[in-house]
Amino acid sequence: MKKSGRCDWLAPGATMASARCSVRTLAGLGSAVSARRPRLLARDSRVLVARGEREVLVFGRQESALLSVEAVLQFDSAVTLLLPAAGRHQFYVLCENAGIHRVTLPPGPSPDPVLLPVPPEAAVLRDEGICCFVVVEEAVAEETLATLSLRGASWVLSLYKRAEKLFESSVLVVPPQGDRAELGSPVMCVVHPSDGAAPGRTDPPGHLYLEPVLYRLLFGVDAALLRCPAVLCGLPDGRLLCLPLCGLRSSEQKVRPSVLHSLEQPLVLLGTSGGPQGLVAVGQQGRVLLVTTRDSDSEGKVEDFRELDVRGPVACACLDGSRLYYSTAADLVTLQLTPGQVPVSLNVSRVTALSLTWNPAEGGAVVELLALSLTGQLQKVTLPQGSEARSSARLPSTLAGQRVKDLLAAIGDVWVRASSLKSSVKDRKEVLRLLNQVLNVSSLLLSPRKAGEAARPITCHGVTSWSSVLQEDALMLRCTLENHSPHVLEPGWSLSVQVQSVSRSAAVTHSFVLQKLEPGRRTGVDVPLGTACDLTLPLQVHTSLMFSMGAVWGSSEENPQLSCVGLPLNTLVVDWLDGLRLDRPSSPAGSSDFLVQRFLRSRGVTSGERGQEPGPGSYRAALKVSRELLASRLKGPGRGGLGAAVLTWLLGQPVPARVSAHCPSGHCVQLAANEVAPSDCSQDAVMAAVELQVESSSMAAVCGLHHAILRRVQVHTHIHTHTHTHAHTCTRTRTYIHTHTHTRTYIHTTHTHAHTYTHTHIHTHTRTYIHTHTHAHTYTHTHTRTYIHTRTYIHTRTHTHTLIHTLTYTR
Amino acid sequence: MADRAGGGLLRGWVDESNAIVTAWQECESRGESEHSARTQFYEKSCKLLQKMHGVPPVSSQVELEMTLVYNTFLFSLTCPQHFDVQENLSRTLIRALEALGSQALTSDLVALWRLVLKTLSDAGFLACVHKLLCVQWALWLSSGHLQNIHCLLLIVTQGETRTPSDDLMTVIRNLGLSSDEKSSLLVAVATSVLKDLLHICTVVAQGIERLRQGSHAEALQAFLHATCLPAPRRLFAQVHTLAGLTFAKLDQPYSALQCNRKALEVDFGCLSALYQSSLIYRGLKKTEAEIEALQLLYSATTLRSNVPPASAVVPLISSDMLLSCKYFKSIITAPSSLHILYSLAHACALHNRFSEAVEHYLDLLALLQSDFMQTVCTEGNVAVFPRIPAVYLEAAFTMLSAKKFWDAAAVCEEVISKTADLIPEKLVLVPLAEEDFPAPAVPSILESTESRRLDRLDCVLWAGASYCLQGHAYYQMKETNESVTIYSRCLNLLAKVSLKRLAIAGQPVGEKDPPKFETLQRLRGLVLAGRGMCFMDQGQWKEALRDLKLSLQTSPGLQNAQYALTEVYWRLGRKEEAITCWKESVIMPVETPSAGDFPLYLQGFSEDSLSFDLNDLRKRMGEVCQTSGLSA
Secondary structure (H helix, E strand, O other): OOOOOOOOOOOOOOOOEEOOOEEEEEEEOOOOOOOOOOEEEEEOOEEEEEOOOOEEEEEEEOOOOOEEEEEEEEOOOOEEEEEEOOOOOEEEEEEOOOEEEEEEOOOOOOOOOEEEEOOHHHEEEEOOOEEEEEEEEEEOOEEEEEEEEEEOOEEEEEEEEOOEEEEEEEEEOOOOOOOHHHHOOOEEEEEEEOOOOOOOOOOOOOEEEEOHHHHHHHHOHHHHHHOOOEEEEEOOOOEEEEEEOOOOOOOOOOOOOEEEEEOOOOEEEEEEEOOOOEEEEEEOOOEEEEEEEEEEOOOEEEEEEEEEEOOOOOOEEEEEOOEEEEEOOOOEEEEEOOOOOOOEEOOOOOEEEEEEEEOHHHOOOOEEEEEEEOOOEEEEEEOOOOOOHHHHHOOOHHHHHHHHHHHHHHHHHHHHHHHHHHHHHHHHHHHHHHHHHHHHHHHHHHOOOOOOOOOOOEEEEEEEEEEEEOOEEEEEEEEEEEEOOOOOEOEOEEEEEEEEEOOOOOEEEEEEEOOOEOOOOEEEEEEEEEEOOOOOOOEEEEEEEEEEHHHHHOOOOOOHHHHEEEEEEEEEEEOHHHHOEEOOOOOOOOOHHHHHHHHHHHHHOOOOOOOOOOOOOOEEEEEEEEHHHHHHHOOOOOOOHHHHHHHHHHHOOOOOOEEEEEOOOOOEEEEEEEEEOOOOOOOOOOOOEEEEEEEEOOHHHHHHHHHHHHHHHHHHHHHHHHHOOOOOOOOOOEEOOOOOOOOOEOOOOOOOOOOOOOOOOOOOOOOOOEEEEEEEEEEOOOOOOOEEEEEEEEEEOOOOOOOOOOOOOOO | OHHHHHHHHHHHHHHHHHHHHHHHHHHHHHOOOOHHHHHHHHHHHHHHHHHHHOOOOOHHHHHHHHHHHHHHHHHHOOOOOOOOHHHHHHHHHHHHHHHOOOOOOOOOHHHHHHHHHHHHOOOOOHHHHHHHHHHHHHHHHHOOOHHHHHHHHHHHHHHHOOOOOOOHHHHHHHOOOOOOOOOOOOOOOOHHHHHHHHHHHHHHHHHHHHHHHOOHHHHHHHHHHHHOOOOOHHHHHHHHHHHHHHHHHOOOHHHHHHHHHHHHHHOOOOHHHHHHHHHHHHHOOOHHHHHHHHHHHHHHHHHHHHOOOOOOOOOOOOHHHHOOOHHHHHHHOOOOHHHHHHHHHHHHHHOOOHHHHHHHHHHHHHHHHHOHHHHHHOOOOOOOOOOHHHHHHHHHHHHHHOOOHHHHHHHHHHHHHHHHHHOOOOEEEOOOOHHHOOOOOOOOOOOOHHHHHHHHHHHHHHHHHHHHHHHHHHHHOOOHHHHHHHHHHHHHHHHOEEEOOOOOOOOOOOOOOOHHHHHHHHHHHHHHHHHHHHHHHHOOHHHHHHHHHHHHHHOOOOHHHHHHHHHHHHHOOOHHHHHHHHHHHHHHHHHOOOHHHOOHHHOOOOHHHOOOOHHHHHHHHHHHHHHHHHHO
């Protein structure tokens, strides 16, 4: 972004903008600068540096832009202030505890550095206490100096002409909060009214030109009429003293400097802003005072003192027009002294002294600062262009093009950042929307269901079918997920189908990712339940909806188990009935591969040991179901009569009243449903029944099918009693359990007789199949008229299945 | 052995001390005793004294040590840093006591001296002790502790004469100090010389003290006594001047003038005598003499400032160092040339010597503009120097009176440009006693807004007066249109000020009015009168009548306005009113407040500035009054 190394503004809302300027080291001093306030003075192509020691280094400009030491002035004590004199190559130097010297440097550059000792006798003014001074007027070889010295507990402001004291006045020192050493040195300047003076004239350092009105307001009409200068002192305690140099007052009123303002912190700089419009004072802790003229209703024009605070500490500062440059220890900062401006960091650190120079080579359009760094380097800081109205007005066309490019680049950069932020916001919004959906769906599925409420809006149903997979027949379950909720199931949702055998604890889980399921739509998945040889029925199929949080954050590779929401849906049961393969009347042998399989099986099985066809001596079970019970379930007798309808209901496809089928293990099974007259329960003549017969050579198949039929009937009975509590219904269940002896168990309950009949039958088969039946029939004739039928099946092998069925019959 | 070594050390120190004095005397005789040289001598003797303080006090060293302190003091008088003289003195006294086996248990200097004089008078150290006594005397004199001096000298005289005396002068007169000098120990100045100077200076100091306290007769007695004492010429002239001042205060101007004449005869450099004379002449209303004195004074000061400061050798001891009292300095210092010039110009203007006054004012303005430093260093003037705008206005007034209209207008313009834009749209003032709020030359934020308003009122007055004078200048130049514009502008300006007059309980309103209010009213009156006369010139009689009547209402006693009003009535044919008006104008000067209460520039102008023939009016009105008086 900062391609050209020029100024680059940030948004105006920022507390500190930043700009880059070019810094060039002109010379090294050879050692770090340790003085509290080193002095730097650029004049007549020479640069004078005082580091707070006895020497003043005089640098001269060589052919190359670098500076080199021309002379070293050596004084008797530490140099604390440097000021230029009117004459060329002449300077005033203030030494600690000694006085003020005027030094004339040899004109012209000298090839070798010379050491020029300055004896203390050469002082223009000898006074040990002088802390600061300013040249008020300079005639040929005689100067009027204003000095400020610390004498005892007071600051003494004196005026000297030719070392003769003309005037002296003192103000008490306000003791500073901290140490005496922290007292700091005062600053001084001479203020003139700028009557008719051309703006922008080169003011000698220490001389300020103020607008006449402001001058009159600050220093009085008398001083303005005489056009006499005023001395302004900034004391280390922050007071701003002024003394107009026309003390024409009555004898009773002594001429005293008056306090204009107090900044309450040591002063670093006095100057003017915006030409002569305002007086500026800069404090060490970053307080900037701006004195301007303001119109007041009651008092006419009045002086206006405004303070603003910038981040300090201010080590040194200088002013160019209305632009203030100051150095904190860490950074060089520029600030336009007009309202609403933001300090701009120039990214130059450790500047300890500053001086303003103009580079005549570039037509004065470029501001250059001369800086002395703490590390002892003299640097030229060329300021970014376009930061000021003045310089931008004179911007050459080539630079303007560059500037436009920079600005465009900056705009592009900002756009990129803005769009990335925008997309990030959009992503977050999307995530929130998704999570909201998840929560909605979860609340739909997890909230407890109230009585009378319709089924869950999202359900899963299953239909089984046989198909051929890898030359092997396999039972497939087609699960259909229906979404009747108002919410869309977004990507991220998946349907999880867990298939678990009732007899085995192991379970297989299949997970299907949903693409997008709109409300009212459905989607289906196929789940393999097992091949013909390894299928163990019955199976329980738990379906659930899963939502992976990884989808939200777009990181699917994360462990999905750790961040999943699981919502259980329906649980399906796949029983023997579902696993039957009906023989087609046209081709009773079934499909070709079935034939092949049968062939293969027949090869390994001795004939006569266990016949494929059900024959005499095979196992058989019968079950009678009352007709009313069935009628509630069946839509009507159908084409083939009631028996066909019952079988059609049970098998889920249209079949006649007698069908033969193959169970998954390959055994042949005969199923028949015959209408029987109610012979045994003669009292209830209206009660017709359907007897269901299962016959097979396989004991397991008969048991499994019997169990399956029983389960379905019971489920329907249950549903039936719930829906027809007001009807005259009698439930009669007959259970035939076929053993070797073809036992028939008949359970009969009547209105008049009440008995509890419990039958326990333990049958041990070669396949160690233990089937425990417990029937508890309780009939209470008394006024409660409650018929409770509890039936418990206990299948004990590796799994215990308990089913408690309560039937409530109310007359 | 130790004694011999000590004796050798002592000899060395004596030689060193003598060497310093000899070197100084050589310098002095060559006439090159510069400031820095004296500082060197001072530093050298200080170092030697420090060396001596390094060894325990021995009686043999006492004399040398005391002599050294005496010399150090003498050298220190011309150096700015003589803080440690008193300290050196006390230490030496204590060491001397210790050397003689006494203990000084007090920090009180008078008590210490009593002990010293008692202990050392017997031991033959009297001459040395008296040297130090003079040093102490001088120190107390320069710091103004006359009471201490009295106590000290009383101890000495009581020790000799045993006659108690209360009067300091009698004590001094009776004082006899041992003056036998030991040739082996050199001193820079003999004790007797110092003692004589101290004597007269003490008398003068006491006289000044009396003068300040207001007991002029006692002061006069002291000064007259001092004139009989031997003194350097400069001091002698100063004493005569002081005597003259005291005579003046005792209302004996002719004796005062006599004294001042004597002072000038003794030392013509005593310019304060001349200045005092001019003040006395002013009091005697001898204008010629006053102006002459001021002229003489001015030429003397300019002459003196043109000559570079004489390289006359400043004596090691002089009365200036001993009489550092500010009051004395303010009396004895002549005012700056600026001040003298102003007094001269003002005096000329007051006594209608306008052409001279213009010259002086122009000189004054040039001086003010050119050399601001001069004005800074004038301190302690007796008379009050006015504010700069007032000086400008006085100059403009003088120019107008001298018929230099264009110059006057230009000077006024300068004041207007500096003041008019500071005037607010409305300035409401509740006047308080002026002296509570001295208008500041430099407004500072610490001062109240009330004082700022007073400052702004000053601006209004200056700008208003400038307009007034400018308007008059154009009126004189017969540019009445321009004049009316300026007068109207001025009235608008003055209308911005509203002064709330506070009736102080028990006092009639107006009696305690601040001068600024009166000044403002006077200014309004003058401006209205000026505009009225412009309207007269233009023949707008009704407008003229309105303005002139308003003018006389605002500021009664404006003679010219009264004449003009009579003329207007006459022209309008309202003879009765004209006669009444004329009669008022004839008796008016008796009861109007004297114009002298107002600044010079608001004095109003002479009758010849009127555009109509006043003599004609007088003749006419005289006749009319006679006839009406006869008819009545």
